[in-house]
Amino acid sequence: MTINATPIDVPDSQPSAREVLAPTPNPETVPFWQAAAQGRLALRYCRDCGRHHYYPRVLCAHCMSDAVEWRDAVGRGRIHAFSVMRRAPVPYAVAYVELEEGPLMLTNIVRCDLDALRIGDSVLLCFDTFEGGALPVFKPVAAAA
């Protein structure tokens, strides 16, 4: 299976409005975090079944093959489900984004009117930065201009 997708422009990054704890990479996720620090969302892709999976694993989540490799996501998706944490010191949205490549990704929706979010909204990859790295998050397409 060949993915013919045009990458979006280099995503913007900015410090998070809320405190984000730095992740602790393990050997399976080091390349994911290295890619994020470079402004890329790296997914695991299976050469046997032709599907992506998320979160990163050594074996394909669909067929258990070990013929998996890293591929950059195009950085587009749709909100599959979300919840707004209004009681936090800085309200924020947690969401499952259905990536264009197929997997659901647990992430945050940022830089938007939290009251305007709707299931099915198109979103674009961007990054929240923290000391030493970056966290892949998404923003509504309407907020991308």
Ligand SMILES: [Zn+2]
């Ligand atoms: Zn597979």
